Amino acid sequence: MQQLGIVDNTAKPTSPLLQTLVDNRTTLVNVAARIIGCHSRAEDVVQDAFLRLSKLQEITLPLAAQVGYVFKIVRNLAIDHYRKQAMEQKYIGNEEEGFNVAVDGDTPESTNLNWEIIETIDAALSQLPDRTRYAFEMYRLHGVQQKDIARELGVSPTLVNFMIRDALIHCRKTIDDERT
Template sequence: MSKPMPAESRPALHELFATHRQTFINAAARILGCRSHAEDVVHDAYLKLNGSVLTPGIQSQSGYLMRVVRNLAIDLYRRQALEKRYAGSEEEGMYIPTPSASPEAEHEDRQTLEAISSALQSLPERTRYAFEMYRLHGCTQKEIAEELGVSPTLVNFMVRDALVHCRKTLKSLDGNRG
């Protein structure tokens, strides 16, 4: 296995990150909601790509770099959300009211969430990303279009397609229950 090349021998990668650093930070900050974490993500992306043995045609691939930054930001966001969900003291847990829903209703709710999650996972990555950023994170379609390098109209179609797909999934789930 060959060693990663130092930054001096990868001037194109170094120059690309230096030139587009603010763009990458802004994209990561939109996902994370924190500029400090976004800067960490961009730094991690640089280290990851600089340490990679294979970085194909990086001179013309700022889109590839944006995808790496975005994916790392999404991973961090999900990890933080998961940690936040399970963090808390024992005292806090003592004051949580018991659910009033019946076990059957809870089971149906869980099935619905699993079906929607599965439906979203079956979508193309770009479509799923556009839908999640629009519906869950409140980004505008124009912002998403700029980030993905596509037209706002295409983002509109991707969000609509994802929504239609989720509705079909729910309809078939309701049909199976009834």
């Protein structure tokens, strides 16, 4: 019948393990679905089990052992599938997350805007007293700790904190004034 392109669905599998899988297919799918959490993926797991069992050499086991063996194969494949799925979800984001990814190459407009902001900040910093500008640049640009800046300038760390805060407020105000 297969020569005519007609598949005979009533044919019995030749292996007792395959027959056990076919006989318990619905239960096996339900077992895999409980592990994976998806009925259609559980169907895929049972199909994978069928393919693996079809490649095995003839194994002679008692009937109870055949059922246990087939269930264990499906269970292990379902667990593997679940772990793979969990790992993929951990390292691969969903499609919507891709919309929020920053583009490597800036547009000419954004580059120009960034340079304008930097020039505005530079002009704002030049309006500050030298000591305040120095404290701000050392802290914000070079990452020097405030206590080290205070020691170098001969002032208290609290005063350095206020100088950095004042410089930041002045820069923000200058940028806001520039935009309006």
